[in-house]
Amino acid sequence: MREVAIIGIGQTTIDEHWDKSLRVLAGDAALAALSDAQREQVDGLFIGNMLSGPLNRQENLGAMIADWVGLRGAEAVKIEAACGSGGAALRAGLIAVSSGAMDSALVVGVEKMTDTPPAQTTAALATAADADWEAAQGLTFVAINALVMRRYLHEYGWKHTDFAPFSINAHANAVYNPHARLQDPISEADYNRARMVAEPINLLDASPIGDGSAALILVPAEDLRPNGHPVIKIVASASATDSIAVHDRHDPLWLSAAAESAKKAYAQAGIGPAEIDFFELHDAFSIMAALSLEASGFAERGQGPRLGLEGQVRPEGRVPIATRGGLKARGHPVGATGVYQIVEVVEQLRGVAGGSQVPGAKIGMAQNIGGSGATVITHILKAEA
Amino acid sequence: MREVAIIGIGQTTIDEHWDKSLRVLAGDAALAALSDAQREQVDGLFIGNMLSGPLNRQENLGAMIADWVGLRGAEAVKIEAACGSGGAALRAGLIAVSSGAMDSALVVGVEKMTDTPPAQTTAALATAADADWEAAQGLTFVAINALVMRRYLHEYGWKHTDFAPFSINAHANAVYNPHARLQDPISEADYNRARMVAEPINLLDASPIGDGSAALILVPAEDLRPNGHPVIKIVASASATDSIAVHDRHDPLWLSAAAESAKKAYAQAGIGPAEIDFFELHDAFSIMAALSLEASGFAERGQGPRLGLEGQVRPEGRVPIATRGGLKARGHPVGATGVYQIVEVVEQLRGVAGGSQVPGAKIGMAQNIGGSGATVITHILKAEA
Numbered sequence: 001m002r003e004v005a006i007i008g009i010g011q012t013t014i015d016e017h018w019d020k021s022l023r024v025l026a027g028d029a030a031l032a033a034l035s036d037a038q039r040e041q042v043d044g045l046f047i048g049n050m051l052s053g054p055l056n057r058q059e060n061l062g063a064m065i066a067d068w069v070g071l072r073g074a075e076a077v078k079i080e081a082a083c084g085s086g087g088a089a090l091r092a093g094l095i096a097v098s099s100g101a102m103d104s105a106l107v108v109g110v111e112k113m114t115d116t117p118p119a120q121t122t123a124a125l126a127t128a129a130d131a132d133w134e135a136a137q138g139l140t141f142v143a144i145n146a147l148v149m150r151r152y153l154h155e156y157g158w159k160h161t162d163f164a165p166f167s168i169n170a171h172a173n174a175v176y177n178p179h180a181r182l183q184d185p186i187s188e189a190d191y192n193r194a195r196m197v198a199e200p201i202n203l204l205d206a207s208p209i210g211d212g213s214a215a216l217i218l219v220p221a222e223d224l225r226p227n228g229h230p231v232i233k234i235v236a237s238a239s240a241t242d243s244i245a246v247h248d249r250h251d252p253l254w255l256s257a258a259a260e261s262a263k264k265a266y267a268q269a270g271i272g273p274a275e276i277d278f279f280e281l282h283d284a285f286s287i288m289a290a291l292s293l294e295a296s297g298f299a300e301r302g303q304g305p306r307l308g309l310e311g312q313v314r315p316e317g318r319v320p321i322a323t324r325g326g327l328k329a330r331g332h333p334v335g336a337t338g339v340y341q342i343v344e345v346v347e348q349l350r351g352v353a354g355g356s357q358v359p360g361a362k363i364g365m366a367q368n369i370g371g372s373g374a375t376v377i378t379h380i381l382k383a384e385a
Numbered sequence: 386m387r388e389v390a391i392i393g394i395g396q397t398t399i400d401e402h403w404d405k406s407l408r409v410l411a412g413d414a415a416l417a418a419l420s421d422a423q424r425e426q427v428d429g430l431f432i433g434n435m436l437s438g439p440l441n442r443q444e445n446l447g448a449m450i451a452d453w454v455g456l457r458g459a460e461a462v463k464i465e466a467a468c469g470s471g472g473a474a475l476r477a478g479l480i481a482v483s484s485g486a487m488d489s490a491l492v493v494g495v496e497k498m499t500d501t502p503p504a505q506t507t508a509a510l511a512t513a514a515d516a517d518w519e520a521a522q523g524l525t526f527v528a529i530n531a532l533v534m535r536r537y538l539h540e541y542g543w544k545h546t547d548f549a550p551f552s553i554n555a556h557a558n559a560v561y562n563p564h565a566r567l568q569d570p571i572s573e574a575d576y577n578r579a580r581m582v583a584e585p586i587n588l589l590d591a592s593p594i595g596d597g598s599a600a601l602i603l604v605p606a607e608d609l610r611p612n613g614h615p616v617i618k619i620v621a622s623a624s625a626t627d628s629i630a631v632h633d634r635h636d637p638l639w640l641s642a643a644a645e646s647a648k649k650a651y652a653q654a655g656i657g658p659a660e661i662d663f664f665e666l667h668d669a670f671s672i673m674a675a676l677s678l679e680a681s682g683f684a685e686r687g688q689g690p691r692l693g694l695e696g697q698v699r700p701e702g703r704v705p706i707a708t709r710g711g712l713k714a715r716g717h718p719v720g721a722t723g724v725y726q727i728v729e730v731v732e733q734l735r736g737v738a739g740g741s742q743v744p745g746a747k748i749g750m751a752q753n754i755g756g757s758g759a760t761v762i763t764h765i766l767k768a769e770a
Binding site: 001021023050051052053054056057058059060061062063064066067072073074075076077078079080081082088091092095096098099100101123124126127128129130131132135238239240241242243244248256257260370371374375 | 386406408435436437438439441442443444445446447448449451452457458459460461462463464465466467473476477480481483484485486508509511512513514515516517520623624625626627628629633641642645755756759760
């Protein structure tokens with residue numbers, strides 16, 4: 001297995017792109033990544049996407065996007081793992097390049113969610129949960145997370161407002177990210193008076209959906225050519241699953257797939273949580289930020305909110321998270337999110353994150369979650385000295 | 386890259402399985418494959434599926450199926466490439482095992498298509514084509530293939546009835562396949578009087594959809610343990626793409642992605658078409674059988690039907706195809722089809738194909754196509770002496 005480096009990144013803003021089709025969005029990010037990498041072609045494409053079938057009436061995205069970006073003929077495939085599709089696409093591309101099956105890969109995450117009526121989009125998102133045992137009972141995806149958050153508040157004695165720092169930090173960082181969906185800072189008062197979505201989750205606990213695409217170029221580290229960027233290697237990649245239905249778990253407040261994938265990733269990289277300079281986690285809801293911090297070894301079980309309250313999740317803290325806005329403020333175009341996370345890790349490691357730059361960032365971790373913890377993919381990236 | 390062997394196969398019948406959910410179907414095939422391999426666990430699952438989102442309201446199939454078959458926690462992902470999803474899932478699993486990223490993989494193809502109204506299924510199938518430039522004009526998937534077949538008849542001077550041998554052979558072979566959807570032989574008279582679907586494609590040119598699942602167990606060849614089966618290795622795996630819309634191609638009668646993937650596969654295996662003992666091709670429509678034979682080097686351009694008319698595609702002929710019924714008679718549960726093809730190649734190489742056994746079969750090829758030639762995956766398998 002060869003070492004693999006990320007030599008190019010691209011992304012669109014996350015917005016309601018009613019003027020751009022799925023292929024145009026994907027193409028904008030892919031061509032930006034190729035340009036950033038100073039390459040014109042790749043051996044294979046890995047497309048992370050969840051909802052193009054039900055929302056855009058388009059499958060076979062691999063062939064379509066390869067052709068659109070001028071790579072007709074190249075091997076291409078779509079990877080789906082619900083909201084973890086982007087991270088899973090990166091992992092598939094990484095295995096292909098590190099194995100020698102390919103000498104370069106373009107990983108694209110793309111999702112177009114705002115052309116359809118909201119009820120249709122909500123129903124489509126529920127396909128990340130168990131159709132027979134969750135969605136069929138009328139549970140939406142936010143309702144499942146609300147049940148988890150309610151249980152967490154009960155079990156560990158936190159108040160809803162204790163989660164405010166996660167959302168405030170995400171919004172504060174997104175101010176410096178021109179690609180973010182929401183670039184406005186919020187206050188604790190804003191958080192506390194936000195309208196309720198599914199109790200106890202209010203509007204400022206929840207990430208906004210959107211249309212967007214992000215892309216990466218992977219090559220073997222032995223094939224690097226000078227292109228003006230620091231060398232950034234993928235030093236760990238690991239994935240694990242859990243039951244798809246939350247009620248099937250021994251402990252609904254413990255993300256065992258996140259714990260397992262993080263444990264494997266730390267072992268591959270030969271480091272522990274203390275060596276991670278920042279952590280792009282999957283804060284689709286504020287409760288998921290707490291659960292991810294705990295499962296990944298940054299906080300004791302039930303103590304995730306403490307990191308927020310102590311200010312440790314801010315760029316200058318001990319465990320900076322959502323440094324470019326996270327899902328909460330950068331936005332959550334579901335199948336694309338995992339690729340946005342990696343683009344943002346690369347921005348930090350290149351030192352171009354502006355006002356939300358993590359000082360001296362050398363090692364970044366990203367964790368992408370499909371469903372309510374059912375599929376989790378963790379990557380660790382490192383900038384060469 | 387390590388050599389990889391297939392040590393277990395499993396499959397359900399293809400039918401209208403109204404009594405079995407998607408997870409039960411997938412589990413039946415997966416557990417049969419594990420049992421056949423005499424293994425109890427694998428490192429990773431690769432699920433080939435196209436339509437679970439729009440037809441079954443279920444995504445995140447990887448986590449769901451892993452849990453259902455007793456492998457909760459194992460890495461798992463869904464791979465989509467329209468009707469080529471099964472072949473693409475095998476290729477992803479193969480790369481993971483051959484690279485050393487995993488030491489074993491379960492590849493499952495699954496599709497459940499008959500619980501929804503036919504118009505909904507037809508609309509979902511059209512997502513394999515170009516949503517903006519084909520489906521939006523009212524073209525269904527069969528209509529696109531009908532345009533191609535009409536052009537082929539015009540260009541090369543064949544009559545519709547010249548395609549009859551492909552369908553007759555497929556049905557004759559399916560009589561010996563207990564898992565086939567259609568196990569009745571048909572005559573040339575049946576073919577000629579079949580009702581029209583989209584001129585010139587009639588009912589006996591077209592493959593039937595259905596519910597079904599097939600599964601494979603992959604391990605490194607170095608890790609083989611005696612399990613009562615001959616050793617069967619994957620000696621080539623290659624994928625390529627073409628434009629998704631047929632009108633975008635220089636020649637709509639030439640499957641360039643099939644030609645490219647077959648060419649790469651021959652090079653990997655160090656053989657040519659003459660060394661292939663049988664060919665499980667993607668006969669979703671009889672015209673596709675002809676085009677695949679041509680693109681893969683078994684017939685000259687425009688001469689595919691001649692192989693049928695000369696009897697060369699029958700089990701005792703020079704290029705046996707659809708030896709277990711093919712898509713035409715075994716059935717076409719779209720995202721599962723590519724895995725059924727490989728299961729059937731293994732059956733031939735194990736010598737258990739009964740009345741449609743290819744005498745002395747040692748090397749078999751399978752070609753899985755997503756869309757009208759947009760994504761093509763070719764595999765070559767070889768039985769050890």
